Amino acid sequence: MANKKMDKVELLLSKLDKGKLSDFIRKECINDGRFQDRFLALGAGVFKPTPASYTSHIEDLIEDFGGRHGYIEYHAAFEFNRAVTRILDEADDAMKNHQWDVAVAVLTGITDAGNDILNSGDDSAGELGAIVDDCFERWHELCSNKSLPENIKADIFELSLNRFKKKNLKGWNWWWNWIEMSILLADTPDKQNRIVETLDAIKPDEDEWSARHDTHTAQKYKLEIMSKQGTPKEQRRFMYNNVDNPDFRKKLLQMAWDEADYDEVLRLAKEGIAHDTEWAGLVSDWRKWEYQVYCHIRDKDNTLRLAKHFFFNGSRWRDRELSLENMYAKIKTLVPLNQWSNYVETLISESVCKRDNECLLFIYTQEKMWERYMEYLRKNPSIYQIDGSPQEVKKLYRNEIIQLYSTSVRNFFQSASDRNSYREGVCLLRNLIKYGGRPEADKIIIEQKSRTPRRPALIDELSKL
Numbered sequence: 001m002a003n004k005k006m007d008k009v010e011l012l013l014s015k016l017d018k019g020k021l022s023d024f025i026r027k028e029c030i031n032d033g034r035f036q037d038r039f040l041a042l043g044a045g046v047f048k049p050t051p052a053s054y055t056s057h058i059e060d061l062i063e064d065f066g067g068r069h070g071y072i073e074y075h076a077a078f079e080f081n082r083a084v085t086r087i088l089d090e091a092d093d094a095m096k097n098h099q100w101d102v103a104v105a106v107l108t109g110i111t112d113a114g115n116d117i118l119n120s121g122d123d124s125a126g127e128l129g130a131i132v133d134d135c136f137e138r139w140h141e142l143c144s145n146k147s148l149p150e151n152i153k154a155d156i157f158e159l160s161l162n163r164f165k166k167k168n169l170k171g172w173n174w175w176w177n178w179i180e181m182s183i184l185l186a187d188t189p190d191k192q193n194r195i196v197e198t199l200d201a202i203k204p205d206e207d208e209w210s211a212r213h214d215t216h217t218a219q220k221y222k223l224e225i226m227s228k229q230g231t232p233k234e235q236r237r238f239m240y241n242n243v244d245n246p247d248f249r250k251k252l253l254q255m256a257w258d259e260a261d262y263d264e265v266l267r268l269a270k271e272g273i274a275h276d277t278e279w280a281g282l283v284s285d286w287r288k289w290e291y292q293v294y295c296h297i298r299d300k301d302n303t304l305r306l307a308k309h310f311f312f313n314g315s316r317w318r319d320r321e322l323s324l325e326n327m328y329a330k331i332k333t334l335v336p337l338n339q340w341s342n343y344v345e346t347l348i349s350e351s352v353c354k355r356d357n358e359c360l361l362f363i364y365t366q367e368k369m370w371e372r373y374m375e376y377l378r379k380n381p382s383i384y385q386i387d388g389s390p391q392e393v394k395k396l397y398r399n400e401i402i403q404l405y406s407t408s409v410r411n412f413f414q415s416a417s418d419r420n421s422y423r424e425g426v427c428l429l430r431n432l433i434k435y436g437g438r439p440e441a442d443k444i445i446i447e448q449k450s451r452t453p454r455r456p457a458l459i460d461e462l463s464k465l
Contacts, residue, residue, distance in 0.1 A: 049102050054109025057087060062113075062120045072121025072128075081127040084110070084117070088131075091138050095145065100152045103142055108159065110135045114169050132169070136177045143184040157185040165198060179221050192225050216245045223248075243268070244275055246282055253289050262293045269293075284313070288322065304334040312350070312359055324362050365390050374400070383408045383428060394435065402437035406444065413448055422461040429465055441465075 065072045065080040072080050087106060094102035110117075114132050123129055142148065143156060164178035179195065186192045199218040219242050226235050236255070239248040249272050256264040272286035287306060294302040307330040314322030335343045344367055351360035357380075364373040370390075374397045377385055381404040386394075394401050409428045416425050425448075432441045445462055 049105040051105045051108035051112060054087060054106050055112045056109075058084060058110060058113040059116065062116060066120065074122040074124055077121055077123065077125060077127035080121070081131055084131050085134065088134055088138060091142075095138075095142060098147060100142075100149060103138075104152065104156065104159075107135055107139050107142065111139070111163070111168070114174065118172065132172075132174050136174060139177065139181055140184070143181050153185050153187075157182055157191060160185070161194065161198060165201075176217060176221075183221065183224055186225070186228075189229060192229055196222055196225055216247065219245050220247055243271070246272075246276070246279075246285075250285070257289075257292075262297060265289055265293050288319075300334055304331060307331050307334065308347075311347075312354060312356060324359065328362070328366060361388075368392070370396055377401075377404060381405075381408055383412065387431065398436055402432070402435055402440060405432050405435060406437055406440040409441075410444055410447070413444065416458070419457045419461065422455075422458045426461050426465050 061080060061083050062072065063070070065076045065083070067073070067076075087110065091103045091106040094100070094106065110131070114135070117128055117131055121128065143153075160178045160181040164175065164182065167175065168178065169175045179199070182191075182195050182198075186195055199222050202214055202218045223235060223238060226238060230238075236252070239245075239252055243249050243252065249268060253265055253268050256262075256268065266289075269286040269289040273283050273290075276282040276286070287309065291303065291306040291310065293299075294306060307327050310322045311324060311327035311331060314324075314327060320326070331343075331347075332340070344363065347363055348360065351357075351363065357376075361373065361376065363369070364376070370393050373389065373393050377389060377393070378400075383405070386401060386405050386408065389401075409425065409432055412421075412428060413425050416422055429441045429444065432444075445465065448462060449459055451458070
């Protein structure tokens, strides 16, 4: 339908003379301010479009989509996004046609409305944030355009540095986009020094985490400036002077590793562990560097110590290299065969002490300790634990597994109270039958159908079994 209408539009445009078309545009501009702004955007070279007109357009859209409560609901956020994207498309067209003033006006107008966009409604689906993301994506595209005239580059540099100083979009990561744009356009030492001065002016606020984040982020951008005007030696010195910045420590660790300076890797890693005790993820990163060095220099005692540490703590970071399987295999290569049985018992004791059931059951499985695994299930007869147990356990202790599972399913139905939970209960009954517990499943079905008061939804779901 849309294509057919556009075909008619094209036909009509070919038939109308300039006078009629001019009259139509003139009337529409008088009656529709938004149409007027969009039409005036075509006048690049005749006059300069203003960012304020685009900001005003955004504010009007917020009001329209906000309805009587002035809040854009979840279901309306997508359409609001589409409406603003159509304005962003004007920036795309302007860049394509080298209408730089129009592109700058559109993007400035939208970013000036950035806070209002982000706070205008329900952003559960990310539609509001996506508008700001898309706008800055175009800003970066514009700043990187090789055809951009020098005067426009200079204007955008001043604009971006000024917006950063005025903390436009502060509190959102988008604030740092202004500095990124400034760096892209800082083609002279004077401009680069102005950026450094601006970054140096960042002062910690009351929020300790925020202050740490802002300080470290500013340091990263200062290092980026130094890469343009400083020597590698100066950059390295800067990183050492600010080594509490995790990104710098990681770079320095990699540099020391590449230079085979393993003593320095260990020193940096140990220092990081002591410094970042409140940040478990960082401590894990620094310990991993330690582990890497000890493996490389074949220090068995320290390698074993850290492999054991990561066996109990590494998998939580979802690092495949530090997985239970890898760490357990590493430990096994480091412990003499005649000491292995005793060492396994120490791992089991530590798992029990830490209440780390994941590691405990992993050890039982690796060592094929099926009786001890079954003993654990007797004490912890949950559906989850039984379903996750090895097939060997289910076969060796079939009857007992069926009884434990039956009891767990029966308990599940006692607390089930809606169709979703009834449906889940039926899935559990299927599992019970799969384990060989058909008689037990039939008995539970009879019990549930006989419950009073009657539950039609429950009976309906059971009938599907």
